[in-house]
Amino acid sequence: MLEQITQWIEHTNNEFTPQRQSCYQLMDNFTDFYPTAFLDNAYFVVIDTLPKPDFPELRQLGLGTFIDMDAAGITYNNTYYLQPHVATNLRVHFHELVHVAQWQHLGIAQFIARYMQEIQSVGYMDAPLEKMAYALDNHFSLDGAPFDVPRYVAQHL
Template identity: 60%
Template sequence: MLAQIEQWIDKTNSEYVHQRICCDTFVSEFDGFYPHDFLKTAFYVVVEHIPKPDFTGLREIGLSDFIDMDVAGITYKNTYYILPHVARNLRVHFHELAHVVQWHEL
């Protein structure tokens, strides 16, 4: 199932590649927290609906709450997806960038 999820993530990130915005736009706001070189490799996409994998197997192992959870953002590898109403909220960007770091460390 992990391979299926990773394929879904890679496909999703590829589908949105032309809509993503580089996080180096936050270099001054996050100076001292996130290095500029890191921000150049992180991206975000403003979407109307947060993309989440909805495989039967995920629900069968008890991840329905995750799939159905109402969130303003989610991170997959070096790209995070946020809803329009939080697109200007630096706290949300800071939070999602922490998840980009976690993905990098994974």
């Protein structure tokens, strides 16, 4: 299953390469939160319908609610996808970039396995990977002191 999801992610990210935008353009907004090199290698795509791997096996594992959830954004490795109504929302970008850092630190297979296990066992809102992203985007939205987010993620996973 992990291999099937990994292949789907690679195919999806490759398919949307022409539409993706570099997160480097967010540098002025995220100074001292995300290093330039990190933003240089992170991308986003604005799209009406978020791509999701809707495999029957995922629904059998109890992940149907997550697949059907109307999310504002979703991250796959170093690329995240946003609905148009949040494309200029810096807090959403910040949140998805936390997930990029998590993917980067854990690696694709480990991130997928951990994320699925967390959603299955405690649900989306209580999943530790999501709780971390929400806590950090909240810190940012409250004008909290800047810190190196990818380093923080690596130290707290």
